[in-house]
Amino acid sequence: MSGFTLRLAQEGDAEAYHRVEDDATDLLREEPSLAGVPIPPTASAQDHAKVIAKGRSLTALVGNEIVGFAAAAPAGRELHLHELSVARAYQGRKIGATLLEALAVDARNSGYRAITLNTFRDIPWNAPFYARHGFVEVENLEGRPHLLEAHASDIALGLPAERRCAMIRFLD
Template identity: 35%
Template sequence: MQQPVGITFRFAALQDAETIRAIEFEASLRFMSVGMAGIADALPMHLALVERKIAAQEIMLALDVEGTCAGFVMFEPQPARIYIQELDVLTSHAGRRIGAALIGQVEQLARSCERMQLTLSTYREVPWNAPYYRRLGFREIAETELDAALIARRDAHIARGLDESKRVFMRRDLA
């Protein structure tokens, strides 16, 4: 995949934690436009969580030519796959394929550690969620295909108050 012009990537460092939280908050505001105020009003991730993910090298940043963080992807390595937990790009940088390139960075990591699948959970009808991931080669995972780890993730979503009837698990095989 061709990289967006002027964008570089690196793992997040501790000094990036508040920037990551600010990008997440800004990205969540888009949900107001699709009537999902509960998500738009949600607080960003806890700082301690972001710092743990940074220490584990499980957040990749996209930086523009000025060195400004334009977006990030947070992920979790699992046996045989990497689960994409969150992907956010600043509205000011939207439409430049930065999100797709961040997914590409995770794909490279997955291949380097011989994990041949990317998975995620997202909203089925939100245009920048499931429809976007379909364009990137992800497909829906049928309920009958969910393994114990994905069922546990779904249960955690429900415990947080997410409406799982509006969500879908997706995967992309990296054969």
């Protein structure tokens, strides 16, 4: 981990999470294939604080600056990744990949069976990125109400259903 460190998220990280996510979401706003697709607003600092309070989120820092995070919360015996974001100025340094791997190690050591998430199926830094890190698409959401709810919420926000998918990484 050259040039950055990771730690467990702290209550005071929520405002920085909001700023980092908002910055990283500009990539979606600028993605040509999403022209005309409404990009939902990013999570508020209050929403991030609620996820951080569940004790499973990780923060990436360069010096004392928060530059990325993995916001996750339990969903039964699975850990659901609500958001993985890295500030654009720090992308390409393997911070996101390291956050994801650290989250998997922590989840496995804590007894979780898998990590789940919802994402864009066809955006290179979404589903293809997660697939390179051991995630597979969930074909049937039955039995995973948190994934079904997240998918329904995405659709209600105007995201195209055919471009969204749920993914899972089993932690054998």
